Amino acid sequence: xxxxxxxxxxxxxxxxxSLFAPLHGPPLDRGGNGGAEQxxxxxxxxxxxxxxxxxxxxxxVDLPEVKKPDVKITVENGVLSVTGERRIxxxxxxxxxxxxxxAYGHFMRRFALPAEVDxxxxxxxxxxxVLSIHLPKHKKAQPxxxxxx
Numbered sequence: 001x002x003x004x005x006x007x008x009x010x011x012x013x014x015x016x017x018s019l020f021a022p023l024h025g026p027p028l029d030r031g032g033n034g035g036a037e038q039x040x041x042x043x044x045x046x047x048x049x050x051x052x053x054x055x056x057x058x059x060x061v062d063l064p065e066v067k068k069p070d071v072k073i074t075v076e077n078g079v080l081s082v083t084g085e086r087r088i089x090x091x092x093x094x095x096x097x098x099x100x101x102x103a104y105g106h107f108m109r110r111f112a113l114p115a116e117v118d119x120x121x122x123x124x125x126x127x128x129x130v131l132s133i134h135l136p137k138h139k140k141a142q143p144x145x146x147x148x149x
Contacts (some may be wrong), residue, residue, distance in 0.1 A: 042085060043102035050111075054137075059111065061131040068126045073133065075119060082131065083108045 023059055049060040063071065071084040091097055096149040113119075114134065121136040 044105055046082075046107055046109060048109055056137055057114075057117065057135040058134045059131075059135070061109065061133070062129065063126075063131055064129040065130065071126065071131060073112070073124055073131075075122070078113050078115075080111045080113055080133070080135075081108060082133070091137040108112075 026042045037149070051060070053057050059080070059082075061084070063084065066084055066086045070087070071082065074081045074083075083106070085106050086104050089095065116137045117135045118138045119135075122134065124131065124133045126132075
């Protein structure tokens with residue numbers, strides 16, 4: 001009998017993401033104020049909740065101010081990727097930025113999927129800046145009693 005290992009979505013996802021984690025440099029001194037305000041540069045990493053129910057796993061990704069056409073979901077070699085971009089409004093005649101602390105630009109989140117996901121039934125919806133990805137589980141085989149003849 002083959003020993004089974006419990007799959008850990010959170011640990012496996014962290015392992016996959018750590019391969020792509022950005023390297024941070026030293027803090028930046030913004031505004032020439034002698035170091036009174038230091039900002040550490042980062043890439044934007046949208047927040048994700050991962051939940052499991054009896055029938056499915058669900059990933060909920062916060063994507064405020066991201067437009068649906070700017071989001072792409074792919075699955076390859078057992079890894080689910082969510083990529084996209086949040087665009088900054090350009091400065092213009094009537095708009096000048098004095099401070100911009102919210103992160104903008106490209107993002108990527110990657111998650112290792114368990115073998116129990118039925119990719120043929122996977123769905124996603126995008127509503128009010130929240131992406132929900134539904135990953136149904138394969139239907140479990142029902143126990144079968146075999147009568148001996």
